[in-house]
Amino acid sequence: MSNRGVPRIYRRHRTVREDELDGVLFLIDEEEKSIHALEPLGRAIWLLLLEPTATGEIVALLSEAFPGVSPGRIAADVRRLLSDLEDSNLISPQ
Amino acid sequence: MTVLRYEIFGEAVDFVDCPDFADGFLSILRGWTFRAIPHDPHRPPYLVFEKNRGGYQWNSPWLTEQQRARRGKSRTVQDAVCDFHYEFIDWYADRHPRNFCLHTAAVAFSGGAILFPAVQKAGKSTLTMHLAMRAHPLLGDDVVAIDADTLDADALGLLPRMRLPLPAREADPGYSDFLAARAGLTDRHWRYAAMREDELLPLGARMPIAAVVLLDRQPSGAAELSSVTKGEALKTLIDQNFGIIDRPNLVYDRLKALALQTECVRLRFSRPGEAADLLSQTFGLPGLKSKLPEAAS
Numbered sequence: 001m002s003n004r005g006v007p008r009i010y011r012r013h014r015t016v017r018e019d020e021l022d023g024v025l026f027l028i029d030e031e032e033k034s035i036h037a038l039e040p041l042g043r044a045i046w047l048l049l050l051e052p053t054a055t056g057e058i059v060a061l062l063s064e065a066f067p068g069v070s071p072g073r074i075a076a077d078v079r080r081l082l083s084d085l086e087d088s089n090l091i092s093p094q
Numbered sequence: 095m096t097v098l099r100y101e102i103f104g105e106a107v108d109f110v111d112c113p114d115f116a117d118g119f120l121s122i123l124r125g126w127t128f129r130a131i132p133h134d135p136h137r138p139p140y141l142v143f144e145k146n147r148g149g150y151q152w153n154s155p156w157l158t159e160q161q162r163a164r165r166g167k168s169r170t171v172q173d174a175v176c177d178f179h180y181e182f183i184d185w186y187a188d189r190h191p192r193n194f195c196l197h198t199a200a201v202a203f204s205g206g207a208i209l210f211p212a213v214q215k216a217g218k219s220t221l222t223m224h225l226a227m228r229a230h231p232l233l234g235d236d237v238v239a240i241d242a243d244t245l246d247a248d249a250l251g252l253l254p255r256m257r258l259p260l261p262a263r264e265a266d267p268g269y270s271d272f273l274a275a276r277a278g279l280t281d282r283h284w285r286y287a288a289m290r291e292d293e294l295l296p297l298g299a300r301m302p303i304a305a306v307v308l309l310d311r312q313p314s315g316a317a318e319l320s321s322v323t324k325g326e327a328l329k330t331l332i333d334q335n336f337g338i339i340d341r342p343n344l345v346y347d348r349l350k351a352l353a354l355q356t357e358c359v360r361l362r363f364s365r366p367g368e369a370a371d372l373l374s375q376t377f378g379l380p381g382l383k384s385k386l387p388e389a390a391s
Binding site: 022 | 139147323324325326328329332333341342343345346350353
């Protein structure tokens with residue numbers, strides 16, 4: 001059965017060390033032996049995913065927060081960042 | 095069959111029927127101990143370089159069967175040395191577990207080494223050679239090690255390697271002659287620059303790091319330096335590290351300390367000579383010879 005049209009809801013999958021330096025949020029993942037650097041958009045997504053959040057809601061909230069960026073660009077960036085975070089086993093769909 | 099055996103990093107390395115391959119390696123290294131040792135059939139070699147049926151090839155414990163099967167032979171010594179270039183660096187990294195290895199150029203200035211982390215097509219090697227033309231010794235044009243404890247830069251003692259064809263239009267008028275006078279091993283894609291003794295620091299030579307410069311090459315415009323956030327500099331340093339990769343907390347903490355203690359700037363430039371002049375005026379020529387680090391024994 002297709003999941004098309006069903007909103008995808010993500011949340012953080014596990015806890016990693018976080019540290020911020022000059023607006024860049026670093027996730028230091030000892031388990032996966034990796035370090036991720038999240039700039040403003042990625043940082044905002046990571047903060048939103050403290051609670052389960054649907055992709056569409058993330059796009060809507062970030063479009064409000066970044067009015068100078070086109071919603072289409074934000075939607076594409078959100079999809080890419082969510083995919084990266086999921087591939088890194090940092091978030092998971094509910 | 096003639097076997098030349100050397101000891102490198104405490105391991106036996108055999109050159110089988112290819113003394114020219116050994117000479118090729120020696121020609122690109124500065125400060126490395128290539129100690130000839132007698133061949134002992136009871137001590138298997140760690141690495142084997144050999145020439146057979148007209149081609150050069152090498153075998154090492156870190157190659158998988160699949161990689162071995164896929165590898166072709168190099169037709170010339172130049173191709174063979176260029177083929178092994180990054181393996182050399184990985185080998186160094188493996189034998190120096192307390193060092194980060196950063197994909198960055200590093201050049202000596204009055205306050206210490208300046209790092210130029212690799213950014214695609216940013217002209218790092220060309221800029222580095224223009225700095226060498228202005229009497230700034232190089233620690234390396236592509237990779238430098240960072241001591242995780244002291245955060246000093248360690249030279250790897252590898253000759254700079256220029257991608258061919260060499261840039262012609264934007265380079266200094268004397269650039270081609272400078273490189274021609276230092277032409278080393280050359281294959282279809284790369285040319286080593288056989289730097290003179292005072293132009294390239296040998297393996298293990300060490301300097302404190304004075305600055306991190308992020309390169310931003312433009313098609314036109316004057317060279318200028320601007321500030322860059324420590325966060326962006328740290329992200330770049332982390333992206334370019336391939337030495338210690340299995341200890342992310344250590345990598346983060348030490349590279350963050352490095353970013354915080356050094357000056358971090360962006361260099362926007364279109365002409366490498368002009369950029370080198372700006373850097374030299376801003377950060378100063380390195381001092382006299384007494385200020386240069388001692389080579390590692």
